Amino acid sequence: MVGTDLAGTELPAGEFEVGGWKAHLWADATRNDEDAFRYEEDAKAAGAPGQLVPYSLCHHVVVEATDGVDAMMNRITDEWTDGAALGGLRVDVHAPIESGTTLQVEGHIDAVEEKEGESGRLTIVTHAYTVTTADGDPVYDLEADIVVMGGD
Amino acid sequence: MRFEDLTSGDELTRTVDDLRGEDMKLIAALLEDPYPPHYDRRRADDLGFPGLLNQGPANLSYMLQPIIAELDAPTNLESFDARFHEMVFEDETVTATATVHETDWETNTVEFGVALRKEDGTVAVDGTVTATFPDE
Numbered sequence: 001m002v003g004t005d006l007a008g009t010e011l012p013a014g015e016f017e018v019g020g021w022k023a024h025l026w027a028d029a030t031r032n033d034e035d036a037f038r039y040e041e042d043a044k045a046a047g048a049p050g051q052l053v054p055y056s057l058c059h060h061v062v063v064e065a066t067d068g069v070d071a072m073m074n075r076i077t078d079e080w081t082d083g084a085a086l087g088g089l090r091v092d093v094h095a096p097i098e099s100g101t102t103l104q105v106e107g108h109i110d111a112v113e114e115k116e117g118e119s120g121r122l123t124i125v126t127h128a129y130t131v132t133t134a135d136g137d138p139v140y141d142l143e144a145d146i147v148v149m150g151g152d
Numbered sequence: 153m154r155f156e157d158l159t160s161g162d163e164l165t166r167t168v169d170d171l172r173g174e175d176m177k178l179i180a181a182l183l184e185d186p187y188p189p190h191y192d193r194r195r196a197d198d199l200g201f202p203g204l205l206n207q208g209p210a211n212l213s214y215m216l217q218p219i220i221a222e223l224d225a226p227t228n229l230e231s232f233d234a235r236f237h238e239m240v241f242e243d244e245t246v247t248a249t250a251t252v253h254e255t256d257w258e259t260n261t262v263e264f265g266v267a268l269r270k271e272d273g274t275v276a277v278d279g280t281v282t283a284t285f286p287d288e
Contacts, residue, residue, distance in 0.1 A: 089212065089234045
């Protein structure tokens with residue numbers, strides 16, 4: 001069961017760095033043809049300072065910086081393996097994500113909403129994050145809706 | 153692709169054929185996601201799934217790719233939102249479509265409506281993406 005009093009909960013601030021190897025393998029595993037995600041020289045040719053990280057890893061960054069998937073889900077409910085999914089993402093990009101760059105992440109649970117879905121009751125837990133460089137320069141802002149199925 | 157090449161209604165597409173279970177296992181490892189249906193076929197079968205379950209961020213990646221491929225640089229993506237509607241499984245084929253909704257001649261920004269569809273037309277993910285394109 002998900003507590004509606006979770007709204008306003010501050011998440012543990014943390015940091016995370018996506019290594020060049022992970023950006024490369026992510027591009028391979030998602031069959032992304034853009035080689036700026038694999039090679040520094042291709043990224044530089046596109047005007048970036050170094051190998052880039054695909055924006056599709058943006059949620060991974062914030063989750064890992066704030067203690068990982070298990071901690072995020074157990075914060076919501078200890079019954080999450082019965083059914084939970086990423087329901088939505090909203091991202092405003094301020095700067096490229098560069099591999100090997102330490103990213104600082106702060107976040108909180110913004111809202112908890114209970115709904116009746118087509119397959120029964122579900123709860124939507126919205127997390128909001130800000131991501132900056134170690135110098136405080138903004139990289140992106142992200143909101144993520146985690147959908148938890150079932151419950152009382 | 154140049155800004156002036158894009159007008160309302162234009163479509164960019166990308167099809168990813170036969171999603172591979174081995175890729176899904178690698179994706180689960182990269183994301184450090186312990187949810188078993190992403191890497192364990194027995195658990196996926198227990199849940200009535202036809203195969204391994206793909207990760208939402210991987211589906212997001214497919215949906216962004218037709219736009220990323222046409223940008224001068226991947227860094228020209230400005231914002232995006234995605235709503236995840238249906239699960240995607242191994243061996244399925246998905247097609248991402250990005251349709252130009254609006255163009256802003258002052259900022260060279262283009263807003264796309266985006267969707268990732270399965271072969272039967274089911275929309276797995278949809279949303280919007282904004283990106284900037286050069287004049288020349």
